[in-house]
Amino acid sequence: MTFVTLLILAIRTFCRRSGLAGAGRCPTRQLQDGLDARTAPPPAGPVADADIRTVTIPDAIRRDIRPHLDDFVDEDQDALVFTGAKGAVLRRSNFQTACKWRDCVAAAGLPGFHFHDLRHTGNTLASRTGASLADLMARMGHASTRAALIYQHTAKERDEHIASGLSEQIKKGRDRARSGHGQRKKR
Numbered sequence: 001m002t003f004v005t006l007l008i009l010a011i012r013t014f015c016r017r018s019g020l021a022g023a024g025r026c027p028t029r030q031l032q033d034g035l036d037a038r039t040a041p042p043p044a045g046p047v048a049d050a051d052i053r054t055v056t057i058p059d060a061i062r063r064d065i066r067p068h069l070d071d072f073v074d075e076d077q078d079a080l081v082f083t084g085a086k087g088a089v090l091r092r093s094n095f096q097t098a099c100k101w102r103d104c105v106a107a108a109g110l111p112g113f114h115f116h117d118l119r120h121t122g123n124t125l126a127s128r129t130g131a132s133l134a135d136l137m138a139r140m141g142h143a144s145t146r147a148a149l150i151y152q153h154t155a156k157e158r159d160e161h162i163a164s165g166l167s168e169q170i171k172k173g174r175d176r177a178r179s180g181h182g183q184r185k186k187r
Contacts, residue, residue, distance in 0.1 A: 003099045005068035006082055006090075010118040013055045014126070014140050017115045021082055021090040055139065128158060 009020055057065060073079050084094040095101070095115075105113040119140075126136060137148040 003082075003095070005065055006095075007118065008061055008064055009057070010115065011122045011125075012058055012061050014119050014122040015055060016119060017092065017095065019141075021095070022080065 006017075006020055009015060010017065013020075069081070072083075073081055080089065082090045084090045085098060101115070102111075105111060123136060123140060126139065131139075133145060133148060137143070137145065140148060142148045
């Protein structure tokens with residue numbers, strides 16, 4: 001099994017590794033709507049319904065996800081989308097060992113990069129779409145704005161976009177004033 005699909009979903013759905021490790025197939029939706037991100041169940045039992053949320057998968061990556069579902073995921077409604085080598089829940093330690101995480105991120109020039117950093121990156125990309133804080137909170141599964149704001153990163157590119165928008169507003173206001181709008185009526 002490769003972990004490319006796991007990485008794609010992590011950055012594009014903002015799910016935590018544990019949420020993806022416990023992700024269910026959602027057979028009735030077949031990637032039409034999304035996948036159920038669940039915290040990986042503890043050995044003692046299943047996860048409470050309150051800990052389950054459906055995350056919409058962007059259309060642009062669904063074709064990248066489909067082969068993984070077809071090749072590695074059982075048709076059973078409770079089948080996990082990602083599993084460890086023995087078919088059980090994908091735990092942090094067996095994931096990091098199986099994919100040689102530290103070696104891979106070092107080879108990519110990202111030593112010290114953590115899986116959770118994909119969540120930060122994904123949220124930053126989503127915030128650039130114009131999504132509101134409430135929208136981002138719902139997608140990330142956060143109940144407080146404080147937690148969601150941790151993932152917000154001010155980007156120079158976004159700041160330049162805001163400045164450009166303000167310049168456009170100023171220009172329109174000046175053009176309006178020059179065209180006679182707001183001039184006193186002649187008596």
